[in-house]
Amino acid sequence: MNRNNSHTLVSWIGGNDLKAGESNSPKNNEFGPIVSTLKCRDFDNVELLYNYPKEQVKPYLEWLKQHINIPVKAHHIELSSPVNFGEIYVSANKHLSNISNNHTLLSVLLSPGTPAMQAVWILLGKTRYPCTFLQSSLEQGVQEVAIPFELSAEYLPAAKSIDSEQLKQLSQSSAPVDAAFDNIVTRNPGMLALKAQAQILAEREVPVLITGETGTGKELFARAIHNASARKEKSFVPVNCGAIPLELVDSVLFGHKKGAFTGATSDKPGVFDQANGGTLFLDEFGELEPSVQVRLLRVLQEGTFVPVGGTKERYADVRIITATHRNLMELVANGGFREDLFYRIAVGVLHLPPLREREGDLSLLIDSLLDALKKNDPLLGHKKISPDAKNLIFQHPWRGNIRELQSTLLRAALWCQGNIINADDIRQSLFSVPAKDDDILAKDVSQGVDINEIIGLLVGEYIRKALAYTGQNKTRAAQLLGLKNYQTLNNWMEKYGIS
Known part of the structure; x- marks a missing residue:
């Protein structure tokens, strides 16, 4: 090896490494892949990536430095999932780009991390950053890995050429600032009717409530209503009510005066001030605590509010559009939402259907999104x-x-x-989200279902409830379940393995 070159080992920190670091006196072959490799081969420094919590990794790094005498750099990487190829690729590519130069010899340890992390190492190492691949195991020790194929950079995915900022912008799914009703792509009769209703509401100064599941386009409708209204030249201020800490709600909504509380170093306007003359969009409106609902109702009724720490009332000319994925009428019935506030904001109501109910729209949306x-x-x-x-x-x-x-x-x-x-x-x-066991009607038929298993779950649930209610009296339980007699009940229990 040319000693003018620096030899660097690069690796993710894996679960076996962290386990080894938890042992006060590990056996010779239980140091984990990273330390085992560093003890077996000579390196000038080591660069580590990890997406575990920092507090979990800090003790391991201290333990690691007790066993080796070369510089260690560890980098915390935020991943939404340890198998998200896109995020792993962007992070690993950026890191290798930073440390790779003509005077650096790279070795990549494949053993720690998820299969997705290993695959990305191989992709980068075979196309962009020449390196040696190593693996470490209890059975075979530390070995150099021969990858018996070549990859052409010509066939790399588009992610190769897109930097992290571009990826971030591409992944943002918020509605465009200049959203108009033309941005709402549909040929579904129900959605076309909703667009027509929303256009009428845009011309009226009435509060609008938009309901629907997450991801159905509530903010897109809200921005289109604002942009088609007489207030379009003024501000559209979106607020996620579910993301505001309870202790800061008043400050966020109504603003605060300097010195009103610890950290209030200057006057700060609230969203009602910011939206004055324009539209205030209160998303996730159903998440507001009852105590906040009372204070908000007063503002909507009188149009005035007092900033936190202030003494003078302020007036705001604001059009309110609210949105929620929750059933507010159900919350009202259960006492979780104020009835008077509900009727104050639910004047113009739009219920956006889920995508699965928008017949004929999927093909249109695919082309539009591409x-x-x-x-x-x-x-x-x-x-x-x-x-x-x-x-x-x-x-x-x-x-x-x-x-x-x-x-x-x-x-x-x-x-x-x-x-x-x-x-x-x-x-x-695609992400495959398993249906909840108690959601019998929500199972995904396209992925295949076991109809007998579903029937068994349903039968078991109600037989156990009936037996519990009757104190294990099978005759009475059979009557409650509409069965002829307790023998029929026994047959059902035997058929579906219910004890």
Whole structure:
């Protein structure tokens, strides 16, 4: 080895490494992959990545430095999931780019981390950053890994050329500032009627409540209403009510005066001040605590408020649009939401249907979202979707609605090799959310279901309830369940293995 070159070991910190660090006196072969490799091979420094909590990794790093005498740098990487190829690729590529130069020899330890992390190391090492691959195991020790194939950079996914800031912008699914009703893509009769109603509401100075599942486009409708209203030249101020800490709600809504509380170093306007003359969009409105609902009702009734720490009333000319995924009428009935506030904000009401109920819209939305990707980044501009990929999309339940569809298409476009997004690209990009055991009617038929298992779950649930209610009296339980006699009940219990 040319000693003018610095030899660097790069690795993710894995679970076996952390376990080894928890042992006060590990056996010779239980140091974990990283320390075992550093004890077996000579390196000038080591660069480590991790996405575990910092407090969990700090003791391991201190333990590591007791066993080696070379510089250690550890970098915390924020990942939404340890198997998110896109985030892993961006993080690993950025890190290798920072440390790679003509005077650095790279070795990458493949053993720690998830299969996705290992795959990204190989992809980068075979195409962009020449390196030696190592693996470490209890059975075979530390070995150099021969990867018996070559990759051409020509076939790398589009993510290779997109930096982290571009990826961040592409992944943002918020409604455009200049959103208009033309941005609401649909040919579904129900959605067309909603667009017409929303356009009428835009011309009226009435509060609007928009309901619907997460990801159905509530903010898109709210911005379109504002932009089509007489207030379009003034501010549209969106607020996520569910994200405001309870102790700061008054300050966020009404503002505060200097010295009103610890940390209030200057006067700060609230969102009612910021939206004066324009539109205030209160998203996740159903998350507001009852105590906050009382104070908000007064502002909506009188149009006046007092900043925290202030003494003078302020007036705000604000149009209110609220949105929620929760059933506010149900909350009102259960005492979780004020009835008078509900009727104050629920004048113009729009209920946005989930994507699975928008018949005829999926194909339109696929084309529209791909066009949007093309406008935002030319590297994705030539991506087309194959018929088998579209068929797979049509079969998916889309619990996350348009937001889930958008992020799925983005992942598929980033990682597909070539210009055609096929079914495998979509399949790899989908998240399969298991149905809740108690949600019998929400199981995804496109993924296959066991109808006997579902019947068994239903039968078991009600037989156990009936037996509990009757004090294990099978004759009475059979009557409650509409069965002929206790023998029929026994037969059902035996058939479905109910004890």
